[in-house]
Amino acid sequence: MRKDFNIKLPAILFFLMSGIMLQFSGHVTFAQNQYELNEGWKCAPIKTVKDDGKTISKTGFSLAGWKPAVVPGTVLTTLLANKEIPDPFYGLNNEKIPDIYDTGREFYTYWFVKEFKEPFPANDDQVWLKFRGINYSCEIFLNGSKINTTAYEGMFLRQSFNITPFLSKDGNNRIAVIVHPPDPVGKANGGQGGDGMIAKNVSIQYTAGWDWIRPIRDRNTGIWDKVYIEKTRSVNLKDPHIITLVPGRRTPEGNQQPAVIKVTADLENPGNKPVEGLLQYVIEGNKVSKKVSLAPHTTKTITLDDFTLKNPKLWWPAGYGKQYLYKAQLQFLEKGNIQSDSETVTFGVREIQTDWNATTGSRQIYVNGQKIFIKGGNWIISDAMLRFSEERYDAEVRFHRDMNLNLIRIWGGALVERPEFYQACDKYGMLVFQDFWISGDCNGRWVDPQKKEDQWTRRKYPDNHTLFLKSAEDMIKMVRNHPSLAIWCGGNEITPPEDILVPLRDSILPKLDGTRWFVEYSNSDSMSYNSLGGNGDGPYGIQPISTFWENRTFPFNSEVGSVGIGDYESLKRFIPKENLNVPKFGTSDKPDSVWTYHTYTGVGYNQYIEPYGPSKDIKDFALKAQLVNYDQYRGLIEGFSAHMWEWYTGVIIWKTQNPWTAMRGQMYDYYLDPNACLYGLKSGSELLHVMCNPVDGMVMIVNNDFKPYRNLMLVVKTYDISGKEKLVTQVFSNIEPASFKKYFSVKKTIDDMGKDSGVFLSLQLLDENKKVLSDNFYWYPDAKGNYSGLNNMQKADNLKVTARKQSEGKIEVTLTNPSNNPVAFFNRISLVNEQTRERVLPTFYDDNYISVSPGTEKRVILEYKPDNQKTVISIEGWNLPQKYISIEK
Known part of the structure; x- marks a missing residue:
């Protein structure tokens, strides 16, 4: 397996922008005897190939003229790797790439071919060909034979084929796969999801464009996820499931009362003979086993006896405790002593509960019996062209942990995230709120003149409800062992159609999982009672900081916020030099086409930059934008924290990352370069945090922790523009768990000192050893609302x-x-x-x-x-x- 990922800037440009697919180097659940087919693929467009799959898949068929293919990948990543298209994330290059709606589906329909060596198995051994994701439909051939006897369609559906009878006797084999795009592909007309027709498929909806991304020209057509060869003996062990029960209210420290481990697994006997054996697993040196008999051509779900784990090491969300992970190896032993197959599952011991907070009118979440105030970020997808890697997932999730967040929501216009994403969330302690593939925009919540079909018709999307449910079942099985997975959600801002919702809620999830909260849609009244009118989330766009403190919004807000361009170094990576000018967005100005293409929201945003003075150049503008970014996100999360458990049980920012080079809602750019949004949010989201209300100047401490803090020293100072310090006060304080505490107002002090040039306010919390536990530094404008003093500051050359x-x-x-x-x-x-x-x-x-x-x-x-x-x-x-x-x- 390739491990050549190196995330310095040149490497990012080479790997991500050239479209070369980087492979994952590990799994959370993995078979013991498998390998990936991730190199050496070739491809050709269907219009250039006259032969059929049976002919193409024979090793004697010439592939002269076929080009190297990126697998896992899409047609666009292959074209980019072969330098047949320009980088669609740079400038206006995406406009130069033909859109599938205009070209027709055949233009992006491709054959993919791969040769591999695998000897014909002896005895009752079995060889399996496994696909983790193809978009959208395909036919699969091996050595002159068609492998899929029934239709294989749907972006979110794994498939496993027993290829034992089709393997070549000499060990030289060839796979040929023809991949067809979604149907319909949808028209990218500028609407949310274009004309909405993309949602008739069980696939990603953003590919037809959204207000934060431009259309993906091939609609992500291709073998976009991993391809494996797995080898077993007579029985295939698959889809193991581990549930952990952690009764009572726990604390991260000290000895723990026992936890209960519940384990099931599916055993498949594809052969003609019955098989008897032993299913077992080992955890911490303890073995649990059960005798099993399997009839020919059957698959059976086996439930093992519950195991009581003494003094377990628990898994906690970020900030609250450690993220301890166990490994359990499951084996099926034929006749009790011959290993047929095995899987290793990494899991965390934890339990998630919810109840209703009558004060806020919203759901609240508990982990291991402890109430967690949710501070989350909305996530679209790691890369809009599906160029995933374990290293990139790890970096992005780590950024979210570093922002002091504790939850990531996977938005419903994308996908059920990959196991490698969940692996990173397990590692860093990020809870996950996972939507299924429905959105209010495409699926008919609103009247929308940009949609081709009416609301009644769109309400029935997708066309194939059976495929949706089958895909949901499969994706649940794929990620259900991850301790980070906390919430299932029917869809973004709308439920699935009733004949999908009811079986999903009432039978599929209880049977296949049964341990997590299911919310019917992302801003449902059952999650967050909407007594304020509107759609149940927001506000969006940049706001006066006072908004987040004074204006009550939805009590578990699934989407709020949206500003945040990168700095000058970030902008240079995707905006051509001739367009790197200070953006003008006045009423009489014509905005720069590249800036608007990359979703810069100048109206409103620019007016918050202007108080810092006219921008001398683009670099000066971008620096001032970072001041706005920092202030905005610190203020947002502080405002919500100031009302936790009274107004709110949680907030999820829209959004914290971008899967392409956009300037709308991001804490770090596409190249993994953080901007000031990240650090403003990090400051405001501290578990123990000192802050100041921008409206009345009230100094407050908020404690999100499970434990109280005693004998804290609260230190309040001001600094004028020249650097002169004034101690306002320092006092001892205590604060209880999961609470906030108001102290005194510094508004008059700030107003008096800052009226001419502005002023700085320093707030610190120190423990008994004088260690700084929270450090918050504000800057305030003059009486006219301008930061005039900042522009007259002396240089800090002696730093x-x-x-x-x-x-x-x-x-x-x-x-x-x-x-x-x-x-x-x-x-x-x-x-x-x-x-x-x-x-x-x-x-x-x-x-x-x-x-x-x-x-x-x-x-x-x-x-x-x-x-x-x-x-x-x-x-x-x-x-x-x-x-x-x-x-x-």
Whole structure:
């Protein structure tokens, strides 16, 4: 298996932008004797191939003129890898690629061929060909024979074929797969999901375009997920299922009362003879087993006896405790001693419950008996062209953990996320709210003149309800063992049709899972009672910070927010040089076509940048945008936290990532480069957090933790523009678990000190050892609402910056500001290549866009995947010219 992923910037550009598919290097559930078919594929468009599948799949058929194919991948990733199309994520290149609606489906219908060696098995051994995802329909041939005797269609459906009888006697084999696009493909007319027709399929809906993405020209046609060969003896062990029961209210520390482990698995006997044997698993040295008899040509679900795990190590959401993971190896032993097949399952011991909060009018979530205030982010998909990798998933989920979030919602216009995504969520403690493939936009919640068919017709989408339910069953089985999976959801802003919803809710999920909350749609009254009117979520777009504190919204809000362009370095990666100008979005201005194509929402956003003064150039504009980003997301999450358990039980930001180069709702860009949104959100989402209400100046502490905090020192200071410090107060305080506490208002102090030039406010919480537990730094405008003082700040040239290597891939940066200096304001630290000065991506900073008060010191720890490139630290701030710092060994 390839492990050549290297996420520095040149590597990202090479791998992601060239369309080369990177492979996962691990599985959460995996067979012991399997391998992937992920290299050496060739392809050709159907219009150039006159022969049929039986002929093409014979090893003697010539593939001269066929081109290398990307599998897993799509037709577009293959065309990009072969340099037949320009990078669709750059500039207006996507407009240069033919759209399938205009070309017809045949244009993107392709043959994919792969040769592999696998000897013909001896005795009763079996060989299986497994597909984890094809979009949309296909026919499969092997060595001159058709393998799928029934239709194989649907983007979200795994298929496994027993190919034992079709293998070549000499061990040389060839697979040929013809892949057809979705039907219909939908017209990309600028609507949400285009004309809506894409939703007639059981597939991704965003490919026809949305307000945050442009159309994917091939609609993601291809063998887009993994292909395996698996070898077993006479019995195939599949779809193991592990449920953990954790009764009572637990704490992360100390000895635990027992937990109950419940295990089932499916056993398939494809042969002509009955088989007897033993199904067993081992956990922590303990063996649980059961005798089994299997009739020929049958599949049976076997339930093992419950196992009581003493003093279990529990799995907790991020911030609350460790994410301990167990491994259990399941085996089927023929005659009790010959291994036929085995699977290893990684799982966490935890239990999720919910109940109704009558005060807020919404659902609240418990993990291991502890109530969790949900702070989440909406997720679309890792890459719009389905170029997935374990490393990219790991980086993106880690960013969400680093934002101090505890949940990711998978939006219903995309997919059930891959096991490798869930593996990262298990690792980092992110709960997952998983939608099925329905959206209010395409599936008829609203009247929409851009849709081809009326609401009544769209309400029945997709066309094949049986396929939807079959796909749902399969995807449930694929991810149900992950402790991070917390919530199933029928669809985005609308339920599935009744004959899908009822069996999904009442029979399929109880039978195949039965342990998680099912919400019928993402803003359902059963999740968040909507007493305010409207659609049950929002507001969207940039808001006055006071909105999040004063205006009550939906008590478990599944979508709120949406700003956040990247900085200058980010913009340069996808906007051509001639378009890198300060965007104009006034009433008489004609917006730049590249900026609007990449979904820049200038109206509203620009007016929040203007108080910082006219932008001298695009770099200055992008820096000021980061100030807006930071302030917006810190204020959003603080406002919700200030009313937790009284107004709210949770909030999920729309949205926290982009699967392409858009500028709408992202904490880091497509290239995995974080912007100030991430760090503003990180600050405001702290488990223990000190903050200030922007409306009345009330200083508050919020404690999301399970434990109380005693003898905290609350320190409140102000700094004027020259850096002069004033201690407002410092007092001892206690705060109880899952609560917030108001102290006093600093509004008059802020108004008086800042009326001419603005002012800085520093809030800190210290423990008894004077360790800083929460550090929050605000900047305020003058009496006219302008940040006039910031534009007159002295340079912080005397800021001392050192960088020291702590260990391989880990660097400590120290910023020391002399007492006679001004505030060193809003500094971005970057790890860069020494020669090119390009950022090393992804790099993870425990803080960034930081301000250092006079006479103080701050440390930032950064981590990255080291390679052979030489690196230095770059730092640049509002009043600190860019400088480069060598890294001490």
